[in-house]
Every structure is written in structure tokens, then in C-alpha cells.
Amino acid sequence: MKPTSAGRRPVSPDAETVTASGVGRELRRLRKAAGETQAETAKIIGVTRANLTQWETGKYLPSTHNARQLDDHFRAANALFTLVETARSPQEHTAPPLVGDAGVVDTSRSLLQVFHTVGAKLAERLIRDEHGKPLGWRHNLQKSTGPKALSTAYGINTMLVVGDPYIDLHTLAEDLYRLQSAHGWRGRAGGRRPETTASVVDALFRTSTMSADDGLEQLEGSLLIGDELDPYSRTRPYLLSAVLHTAVRLRPDAPLTDRLIDALLAARLDFDGSLLWPEKNEAGLVAPEASVVHTARSVVALRDVLRSREDRTDVREAADEATQWLIDRSHSDDGVAEDLERPRPDGEGTTRIIIRHFTSAWVVQALATAPFLPLPRLNRALGTLWERYDADQGLWAWESGDLPIWQTLDAVTALRAAAFAAAAPPLSPPGTPGTTP
Numbered sequence: 001m002k003p004t005s006a007g008r009r010p011v012s013p014d015a016e017t018v019t020a021s022g023v024g025r026e027l028r029r030l031r032k033a034a035g036e037t038q039a040e041t042a043k044i045i046g047v048t049r050a051n052l053t054q055w056e057t058g059k060y061l062p063s064t065h066n067a068r069q070l071d072d073h074f075r076a077a078n079a080l081f082t083l084v085e086t087a088r089s090p091q092e093h094t095a096p097p098l099v100g101d102a103g104v105v106d107t108s109r110s111l112l113q114v115f116h117t118v119g120a121k122l123a124e125r126l127i128r129d130e131h132g133k134p135l136g137w138r139h140n141l142q143k144s145t146g147p148k149a150l151s152t153a154y155g156i157n158t159m160l161v162v163g164d165p166y167i168d169l170h171t172l173a174e175d176l177y178r179l180q181s182a183h184g185w186r187g188r189a190g191g192r193r194p195e196t197t198a199s200v201v202d203a204l205f206r207t208s209t210m211s212a213d214d215g216l217e218q219l220e221g222s223l224l225i226g227d228e229l230d231p232y233s234r235t236r237p238y239l240l241s242a243v244l245h246t247a248v249r250l251r252p253d254a255p256l257t258d259r260l261i262d263a264l265l266a267a268r269l270d271f272d273g274s275l276l277w278p279e280k281n282e283a284g285l286v287a288p289e290a291s292v293v294h295t296a297r298s299v300v301a302l303r304d305v306l307r308s309r310e311d312r313t314d315v316r317e318a319a320d321e322a323t324q325w326l327i328d329r330s331h332s333d334d335g336v337a338e339d340l341e342r343p344r345p346d347g348e349g350t351t352r353i354i355i356r357h358f359t360s361a362w363v364v365q366a367l368a369t370a371p372f373l374p375l376p377r378l379n380r381a382l383g384t385l386w387e388r389y390d391a392d393q394g395l396w397a398w399e400s401g402d403l404p405i406w407q408t409l410d411a412v413t414a415l416r417a418a419a420f421a422a423a424a425p426p427l428s429p430p431g432t433p434g435t436t437p
Contacts, residue, residue, distance in 0.1 A: 018086040018087045019087055020058040020059070020060065020087055021058030022058075022087065023055070023058065023061060023084055023087050024055055024058035025056075026080060027056050027062075028056045030080065034074060038052050038053060044073055046330070046331070046332055046380075047066065047387075051332075060390075060391075061084055061087055062084055062383075062387075063387060065379050065380055065382075067080065067081045067084040068081055111419060114394075114415075115161075116162070117394035118158065118162050118395060118412055119162040119163075120394070121393065121394040122158060122159065122405075123167050125137060125141050127146065127147045133171070134167060134172050135147045135175070136155065136175070136176070137154070138151055138405075139151040140403060140404055141395065141403035149179045149200055150196045150199055151406070153176065153199045153200040154199065154203075154405045156169050156173060156203040156207060157199070157203050157409055157413075158409040158412060161409070161412045161416055169207050170207055170209065173207040177210060193222065194219070194223040194230070194243050195238070195239050195242040197218055197221075197222035197223075198242050198243045198245065199246070201215040201219060202245070202246045202249060205249065212250040215250045216250050216251060216254055216256055219246065219247055219256060220256055222243075223243055229260075233263075234266075234267070235267065235280050236280055237264060237277040237278070237279070237294040237298050238297060238338060238355065238357075239340075240301075241264060241294075241297045241298045242297075242301075244304070245300070245301045248304040248305055248307075248308075249304070261302075261305060261312065261315060264298055264301065265314065265315070265318055266281075267281045267298075269290075271290040274321060275318065275321060276290040276295050277290070277291060277298045277322070278291050278294065279294055290325070291336070292329060292333060292363065293336055293363075296326060296359070298322065299366040300362060300369065302315050302318060302319040303319055303369040306319065322366075323367070323370045326363060326366055326377070327367070327370075333360035333363045333380075333381050333384045334359060335356055335357055335358055335359050335398070336356070336359060337357070338356075339353075340353040356407075358385075358388070358396070358406075358410040358411065360388075361385055361407075362410065362414070363381040364382055364385055364415070364418050365417045367381060368417040368420070368422075369421070373422060375422075378418065385411060385414060390403070395407075396410075
């Protein structure tokens with residue numbers, strides 16, 4: 001271990017109570033003793049400076065993977081790693097990544113705790129009228145705005161993932177069904193929003209409130225102009241993958257599903273010999289870049305297709321090529337923002353919408369569906385995902401403290417996918433190879 005700074009004693013993991021604040025003080029002490037700035041340490045570990053600041057101030061604990069990296073970097077002889085794990089108590093509702101460096105580990109109990117907390121916290125934040133009737137959720141759970149159709153759909157889908165009947169979802173779904181317009185469900189800015197309609201249809205279909213035929217009709221109404229896909233949506237992998245995800249759930253062999261598959265494959269660009277997805281594929285782009293989140297979201301949608309469409313070898317090849325690129329990525333899976341401009345409903349100009357993506361959650365989902373599970377890369381993405389978990393709120397949050405309901409949906413969906421992909425033998429059914437009688 002490196003020598004300590006004068007007048008500063010290391011925090012001991014043998015202390016009666018080890019807190020996140022104590023971990024932060026020790027991490028800051030080690031960094032200063034090494035003569036490094038936050039930016040320098042963050043670059044070496046492969047995280048953002050904001051991540052390191054959150055750890056040093058005690059707001060969050062480093063993931064298991066990052067704790068090991070920090071311990072190795074500062075040559076702390078396992079002391080820093082032990083300190084982090086000691087502070088990571090069940091009472092804080094934090095959970096380690098689902099897989100460790102040596103392979104799969106069983107974290108079913110801690111993950112179930114997190115899911116239970118998510119369900120309970122969302123039930124508490126459900127907006128009700130003066131008679132107690134549930135109305136839905138707001139987009140940012142920290143704000144005091146009213147419920148929206150899209151955020152309510154996100155809340156319903158989150159509850160379906162965590163699995164406990166905290167509230168009556170059917171009453172919410174029936175009210176949500178009645179909010180549809182001529183072109184599906186509209187977002188906060190109005191106009192055609194195929195990704196909004198896709199999320200709402202997904203929630204209604206999963207709660208048996210809407211039939212597959214009705215759902216497909218709604219998707220077509222939000223996306224088709226005449227008999228053709230909306231030209232703008234064709235250029236946006238995010239929109240195509242979002243609608244495809246729902247269309248596959250409704251009917252994998254529907255004509256609309258094939259149209260979306262073909263459009264999504266056509267939205268790729270060649271990056272150094274690999275066909276990948278950029279944020280957008282428009283004519284006249286200058287120096288476009290491959291996007292981690294758009295590639296991951298596209299892979300997830302294409303893997304959905306392959307569950308029932310083994311005839312689409314082009315889909316398998318595209319998903320495998322993109323998955324390998326995601327595995328080889330060494331940069332942090334931080335969130336990114338996307339700027340969407342859609343025509344206004346009145347035809348007067350356009351409306352600008354900023355979409356934030358929870359990149360690590362989509363990378364986890366993409367890797368969890370790979371033919372061969374890439375454990376080290378999955379572990380790294382899971383570490384980034386857990387860094388956004390707010391233990392006090394029991395939900396996922398941005399650095400600003402905002403609690404977008406969709407971020408928690410993306411997180412629990414990713415964790416569920418990883419849990420299925422990385423299930424240890426004791427979680428397998430009796431008689432499965434590798435289990436004990």
C-alpha cells in the first residue's frame with residue numbers, strides 16, 4: 001500500500017460502521033496520496049469524472065468491478081475493495097453486478113430486494129385523484145407535474161418486470177387505452193410519436209387490454225404515411241427499434257414487422273468494415289459515428305426477432321456482428337442524449353424533443369442475448385448500470401437527481417435479462433445438467 005498523507009489515517013474496514021461517506025474519504029485520500037486529479041484517475045479506471053466525484057462524496061459506492069480496479073490502481077492490497085464491500089450492506093438496497101470476474105455468482109436475493117423496492121417506490125409515487133383512483137405516473141418522478149400516457153405506460157411495464165401486484169394495473173391500462181388519438185398516443189409535444197405509441201401498445205397488450213390486431217393497427221397509424229414508413233423514422237434507428245420491439249411481441253410474422261426489420265438493417269452504416277448503427281442515417285451527414293446505444297438497442301430488437309424468425313439469417317448476421325463490436329468496446333457506457341425534430345400537428349414548423357438514453361442498460365440487454373455470454377464485458381456494463389442506482393430513492397437517477405421513470409424500466413429490464421442469461425446452476429430446474437439431486 002502507498003504511504004498515507006500526513007495527518008490523514010486510512011479508513012478501516014474493521015470499523016464498527018463503514019459508510020459510503022467513509023469509502024469516499026478513503027478513496028479521496030488514496031487519490032491525493034498518488035498525486036492524481038479526479039480527471040486523471042477517472043481516465044485510468046475508465047469512468048467519467050462525475051462518477052468519481054459521486055464516489056468521493058459518498059453519494060454512490062463504486063461497483064464491484066470498479067472497486068477492484070481502484071484497489072489495483074492504488075495498490076491498496078485489497079483494503080479499498082474490502083471497504084467498499086463492507087459498506088455495501090443489504091439495508092442500503094444496493095446490489096453488486098450479477099456476474100463476477102471468476103464467473104457467475106448467485107445474487108438472486110439482493111436482486112429480488114431491489115425489485116421489491118422498485119415496485120413499492122413506484123406504488124408510492126402513483127398519482128391518484130381525490131377518490132383514490134389511480135391516474136398514472138409523471139415522467140420525472142421528482143417533479144410535481146400531472147400523469148402522462150407515456151410515463152404511465154413505462155410504469156405499467158416496470159411493474160410487470162418486477163412482478164409483484166403492488167397496484168391494480170388493469171384499471172390504469174383501461175384508462176390509458178381510452179387516451180388514443182387518430183395517430184396513436186401522442187407524446188408531450190403532440191404530433192406523431194411512433195415510439196410513444198409503441199410503448200403504450202406494449203403495456204396494453206401485456207395487460208391483455210388490447211389485442212394484437214388492434215395493436216398493429218395503432219403502430220401502423222403512428223408510423224405509416226399511406227403505404228410507406230414515415231421517411232423521418234426511417235433515418236432514426238431509435239424509432240425503428242422501439243416500434244420493432246413491440247411489433248415482434250404482437251406478431252413476429254406481420255408485414256409491418258418485416259418492413260421494420262428491413263428498414264432497421266438499411267439504417268446501418270459501414271464503420272471500418274463493420275455495419276453498425278449511428279444515431280441517424282440521413283443524407284449529407286458529415287463524419288457520422290457508430291453509436292453504442294443505438295447499436296445496442298438495435299441488437300436487442302433483432303434478437304427479439306430471432307426468437308421466432310430463424311429464417312432471417314440476415315438478422316442473425318447483423319446482430320452477431322454488432323454484438324462483437326459492443327464486446328470489443330473499451331469506453332464507458334455512459335448515457336447520451338438524442339435530438340428529435342418532428343413536424344408540429346398544426347403544420348407550423350417542427351417540435352424539438354430531447355431523448356436521453358440509458359446506454360449501459362441497453363448494452364446489458366444486448367450482451368445478455370448473445371449466443372455466448374461475454375462475462376467480463378457484461379460485468380463492466382452492469383457496473384455502470386448500478387452506478388446510477390439511488391439507494392435512498394430505491395430507483396435509478398441521473399447525476400442531477402432527476403428520476404425519469406423510463407430509466408428505472410430500462411434498468412430492471414436489463415437486470416432481468418442478465419439474471420436469466422447468467423443464472424447459476426442452483427437456479428435451474430431439477431434435472432438440468434450441472435445441478436445436484
